[in-house]
Amino acid sequence: MAIKLENVGIAVRDLDAAIAFFTDLGLTLLGRQTVSGGWSDTAVGLDDNHAKIAMLATPDGHGQLELFEYVHPEAVETEPTRPNEVGMHRxxxxxxxxxxxxxxxxxxxxxxxxxxxxxxxxxxxxxxxxxxxxxxxxxxxxxxxx
CATH class of the missing domain: 3.10.180.10 (2,3-Dihydroxybiphenyl 1,2-Dioxygenase, domain 1)
Known part of the structure; x- marks a missing residue:
């Protein structure tokens, strides 16, 4: 079975600020759009899902980062992750x-x-x-x- 990493997705509170940060570090903005509807609800597991997204790529073309700013349901603020917590690390x-x-x-x-x-x-x-x-x-x- 073949497998390939496509991207890492991260929910952010301010899409424009996150794009500015990562593009200033050297990533390239590939595109922006909004997603919503039945397919999105099913894939993400949230009813009435609506998000603004941006796809960024590393200069070598091998890595991509997908950033999401949720419009609905409203984003849930959590404490910032610590390096030793289980889950998405960095x-x-x-x-x-x-x-x-x-x-x-x-x-x-x-x-x-x-x-x-x-x-x-x-x-x-x-x-x-x-x-x-x-x-x-x-x-x-x-x-x-x-």
Whole structure:
């Protein structure tokens, strides 16, 4: 059986702010639309589902992020996820310049959970609390890819 990851979907409270954050980090907005109706109710499991969505892609074309802002039913606010909680943990991106990426995140009011770490002299990485409380991992390779 063949399987392929298509995208990661994340519900956000402000679609425009989330799009701005992720496009400033380097993702490309592929498109926006609204979804609703019977097929959407069935697929998502919510009656009278209506959401604004945006699809973004990584520059290499391999990763996609689908962002949802629910119009109906109204979005339910929850506490931001902590790294040790069961469920959706984080979305991770490789970046060329971690310092530059952290500066971009800061312009959006997004800060590291703690700080920048070095993993086995291979990566500098950091968890950032992104828009709508999303945990975003940013990692810069310390050695050029082979």
């Amino acid at each position: 979305v991770a991106f490789s970046v060329d310049d971690l310092n530059e990426s952290l500066a971009v995140a800061a312009r959006h009011g997004c800060r590291p959970l703690r700080g920048v770490a070095t993993y086995e002299d291979l990566y500098r990485l950091c968890y950032v609390r992104g828009p709508s409380g999303i945990i975003v991992m940013l990692a810069q390779a310390l050695t050029p890819p082979r």
